[in-house]
Amino acid sequence: MLQFSARATLLAAMLLLAPAFATAKTWTIPDPNPVAVVTIPDDWDTTKLKYGVETTSEDEDIYLAIEGTDGSSIEKDMEHSIEWLVSKGVKIDAKSLKQEPFKLNDMDGIINRWDAKDDDGATQVFLIIVQTSDKKGLMITAWGTEEAQKENKDELTAIMKSIRAVK
Secondary structure (H helix, E strand, C coil): CHHHHHHHHHHHHHHHHHHHHCCEEEEEECCCCCCEEEEEECCCEEEECCCEEEEECCCCCCEEEEEEEECCCHHHHHHHHHHHHHHCCCEECHHHCEEEEEEECCEEEEEEEEEEEECCEEEEEEEEEEECCCCEEEEEEEEECHHHHHHCHHHHHHHHHHCEECC
16 A cells, blocks of 8 residues: 555656656847747757747747847847848738737737748748837747648747746
């Protein structure tokens, strides 16, 4: 009976600690003077950028970049991001722009969404601006088809929920 209780206790402890062993890494955006942190699954291909990180889903169907920005450079940063997407073969339909305000973990933001096309066909582009403090923020660039967004919904939701401002 004692042996069964020890095994049951060990199993219960393992189940309780399982989320702590999930494979994900927390990144500071940007490093070394962060305005935010984000946790990205280890099975996503993630690379450090000068002002943040970029990551691609395990199935390579979703691209996401999360970069620090300041209030004076947001328009320039957005232009740079769009130019980069165009250099990767993404054709953005400027007339399809939809903007809407939103909250991300108690931070104010705005979502800019466009319909687009890439080498694989119809896709969507998102440029999300989030204010992390009076003068600092994040620019999140996302690119992927609606189907890929659905297939990676759990991971995308977890990444977005993990974003926290650093005060």
